Each structure stands twice: as C-alpha cells, then as structure tokens.
Amino acid sequence: MSDNNSLNALIEGLRRLPGVGVKSASRMAFHLLQHDRAGAQLLAQALQQATTQIRHCTRCHTFTEKEVCDTCTDPRRDAAKLCVVETPADQAALERTAAYQGLYFVLMGKLSPLDGIGPKDIGLSKLFERATDGVVQEVILATNFTAEGEATAHVIAEALKARGLKVTRLARGVPAGSELEYVDLGTIAHALVDRR
Amino acid sequence: MSDNNSLNALIEGLRRLPGVGVKSASRMAFHLLQHDRAGAQLLAQALQQATTQIRHCTRCHTFTEKEVCDTCTDPRRDAAKLCVVETPADQAALERTAAYQGLYFVLMGKLSPLDGIGPKDIGLSKLFERATDGVVQEVILATNFTAEGEATAHVIAEALKARGLKVTRLARGVPAGSELEYVDLGTIAHALVDRR
Numbered sequence: 001m002s003d004n005n006s007l008n009a010l011i012e013g014l015r016r017l018p019g020v021g022v023k024s025a026s027r028m029a030f031h032l033l034q035h036d037r038a039g040a041q042l043l044a045q046a047l048q049q050a051t052t053q054i055r056h057c058t059r060c061h062t063f064t065e066k067e068v069c070d071t072c073t074d075p076r077r078d079a080a081k082l083c084v085v086e087t088p089a090d091q092a093a094l095e096r097t098a099a100y101q102g103l104y105f106v107l108m109g110k111l112s113p114l115d116g117i118g119p120k121d122i123g124l125s126k127l128f129e130r131a132t133d134g135v136v137q138e139v140i141l142a143t144n145f146t147a148e149g150e151a152t153a154h155v156i157a158e159a160l161k162a163r164g165l166k167v168t169r170l171a172r173g174v175p176a177g178s179e180l181e182y183v184d185l186g187t188i189a190h191a192l193v194d195r196r
Numbered sequence: 197m198s199d200n201n202s203l204n205a206l207i208e209g210l211r212r213l214p215g216v217g218v219k220s221a222s223r224m225a226f227h228l229l230q231h232d233r234a235g236a237q238l239l240a241q242a243l244q245q246a247t248t249q250i251r252h253c254t255r256c257h258t259f260t261e262k263e264v265c266d267t268c269t270d271p272r273r274d275a276a277k278l279c280v281v282e283t284p285a286d287q288a289a290l291e292r293t294a295a296y297q298g299l300y301f302v303l304m305g306k307l308s309p310l311d312g313i314g315p316k317d318i319g320l321s322k323l324f325e326r327a328t329d330g331v332v333q334e335v336i337l338a339t340n341f342t343a344e345g346e347a348t349a350h351v352i353a354e355a356l357k358a359r360g361l362k363v364t365r366l367a368r369g370v371p372a373g374s375e376l377e378y379v380d381l382g383t384i385a386h387a388l389v390d391r392r
C-alpha cells in the first residue's frame with residue numbers, strides 16, 4: 001500500500017488515541033473507509049469543533065465552551081461546599097447520583113511524581129485560593145481511591161487544614177449490593193474503621 | 197456538562213469507531229482535549245483527507261488514491277497468479293513475507309449470511325470475470341482460516357474450478373516456532389492431512 005499516504009496518515013492519526021495500537025488503528029481505518037465514511041466525517045468535524053471550542057472553566061477548570069461553566073453559574077448550587085475531583089468524568093459520576101448540590105474543582109489529573117505531574121499541573125494554588133475565598137466552608141475530597149488519588153487527597157487535605165478549613169473525604173466501604181464473602185479484605189477493614 | 201455540546205459530539209463521534217464504547221470514548225476525548233489537541237487536529241485532518249481521497253482500485257478493489265493501484269500496475273508482478281484475500285490488512289501481511297510476486301483481488305469482506313453479506317457485497321462476479329480473463333492461470337485463496345473465511349474460499353473454489361481454473365488454498369499447519377504440545381488438536385490434524 002505504498003501509494004496510500006492518506007491511509008497511512010489515518011492509521012497514524014488513530015494511533016494518537018489512548019489504548020490504540022497499530023493493529024486496532026488499521027482495523028478502525030478499514031471499518032470507517034469500508035462501512036462508515038459518514039461516521040468518519042462526523043468524527044473529523046467533532047474533533048475540529050471540540051479542539052477549537054472547548055476550554056477550561058476559569059472557576060472550576062472543567063471542560064466548557066464558556067468562560068464560566070453552567071454548574072459554576074447555577075444560583076441553586078450551594079457555594080459553601082467545594083468538591084475536588086480528578087476528571088470531568090468523575091464529576092459526571094457524582095452528578096448522576098443527584099446527592100450533591102455544591103460546587104466543584106476539577107484537578108484535570110492527579111499528583112503523579114513518576115509521570116512528572118506536580119502541584120502546578122493540577123492547579124493546586126488555584127484550588128487553595130478558591131477554597132480560602134471566605135465563601136467555601138467545606139472541601140470534599142473525591143479523588144479516586146487509588147494510590148495516586150489518595151496521595152493527592154492527602155496533600156490537599158494537609159494544605160487546607162493548615163489554612164483552617166473543614167476538609168472531608170468520600171467514605172470508603174463495602175459497595176452497595178456486595179456480599180462480604182466476595183469483597184476484598186482491605187475494603188472490609190476500611191468499612192470497619194469508618195463504621196457509623 | 198449540559199453546556200458541552202462539542203464534548204458530547206466528540207464522544208459520540210469516537211463511538212463510531214469499532215470496539216469503542218461510551219467509557220472508552222469519554223477517556224479518549226479527555227485525553228485528546230487535556231493532553232493532545234495537536235493529535236486531535238491531526239486525526240481530524242487525516243479523517244477528512246482519507247474519506248475524500250481513498251477509493252477502491254478498479255482492478256483489485258484494494259484501497260488506493262489512484263484509479264488503479266501501484267501493485268496492479270507494477271510490471272514486475274506475475275499476472276498469471278491471482279491471490280484472493282479478505283482485507284487490505286491481509287494483503288499487507290502477505291506482502292511482508294516477500295514470498296509472493298503475483299497480483300491480488302481484495303474481497304473487502306467475506307461471505308457472512310448472518311450479517312447479510314452476500315456474493316455481491318464482496319464483488320464475486322468481478323472476481324470471476326477477472327480470473328477468467330485468459331491471463332490468470334492460478335487463483336490462490338488466502339481468506340482467513342475462520343468458519344466464514346473457509347466458507348468464502350469454498351464458494352469461490354467451486355465456482356472457479358467449474359470454469360476450469362487451477363485453484364489453490366494456503367496450507368494449514370503448525371505455526372513456525374510452535375511446540376506440538378501447545379498446538380490445538382484441529383491444527384495438528386490438518387497438518388497431518390496436509391503433510392508433504
């Protein structure tokens with residue numbers, strides 16, 4: 001396929017997607033060209049549109065097409081609560097529960113020294129400034145319960161507690177619907193410690 | 197993220213890729229927007245370019261940007277041999293071996309009655325016309341060794357043998373480098389039958 005520069009460029013382009021190797025990229029390119037050129041055109045337009053229109057909310061850092069996102073400008077939100085999450089997907093998961101009415105700060109990442117991701121990359125000074133504006137009364141840490149998420153939560157908690165703020169963390173425990181027999185030991189141990 | 201139509205459109209666009217569900221699509225969108233906007237732009241351009249430039253070779257049906265592809269017009273190729281493959285990726289795999297100097301016919305699919313893919317969809321009448329042009333002496337069936345690939349090979353073989361052509365099939369057998377202990381029974385049985 002030496003005369004197929006467009007095809008090679010498409011395969012290279014698809015490889016920029018996370019988790020897509022050269023085999024998957026070839027399979028995707030074949031599928032689009034053979035069965036879904038309309039989908040390929042839609043995707044091209046969506047990529048173009050997204051990269052030019054989407055920026056970060058100046059208040060909470062999540063993706064938005066506006067200067068300040070709809071959540072941040074919603075007057076029904078409780079501005080005394082600020083929930084810290086790693087990504088917009090985590091924020092969306094919390095929103096789906098409809099159990100939280102406060103505002104958010106989206107780190108757009110997590111502290112990860114091995115990957116060279118430090119406090120600046122996740123906007124911690126911005127977060128500290130926001131959390132100490134006098135309006136926020138409680139910061140709820142909802143970073144993931146992974147090693148990096150926990151470390152990130154720890155760093156934020158220490159800094160904000162030193163500034164006299166109330167800092168809480170999502171409860172760890174047994175997932176709803178689980179049978180104890182099949183839950184891992186660490187989770188049960190945490191659920192015991194955090195019992196109410 | 198109700199104000200984020202561009203983001204939702206991007207996630208929907210990425211879901212057009214085979215094997216990509218809503219979770220993968222969200223993860224891909226996040227990665228591109230947060231870490232690789234240049235990659236997103238490249239991919240958008242590659243998709244646009246590919247969908248407008250790439251068509252099918254009028255001789256062999258493979259993807260090409262020309263009327264007739266470079267392989268079909270290469271005078272060093274042995275026009276007496278015609279190798280039938282399912283996809284351009286299979287063709288590329290054969291080309292990498294450098295063990296074949298003939299020409300190709302790319303089905304761009306395989307017979308698959310359950311998916312409604314019949315002889316017309318894989319250009320069988322075009323193949324039969326091409327194979328009986330008086331130049332082709334041998335048709336080598338290199339469809340995959342799956343149920344559908346075997347069925348496709350069988351249908352083509354019967355039709356071409358009826359037209360008096362020499363039809364061969366890639367040999368089945370034990371893969372190079374394998375230990376018999378770990379090779380499945382069906383493969384060993386075929387290798388015994390096809391022993392030379």
Ligand SMILES: [Zn+2]
Nearest residue numbers: 057060069072
């Ligand atoms: Zn916001």
Ligand SMILES: [Zn+2]
Nearest residue numbers: 253256265268
């Ligand atoms: Zn060709």
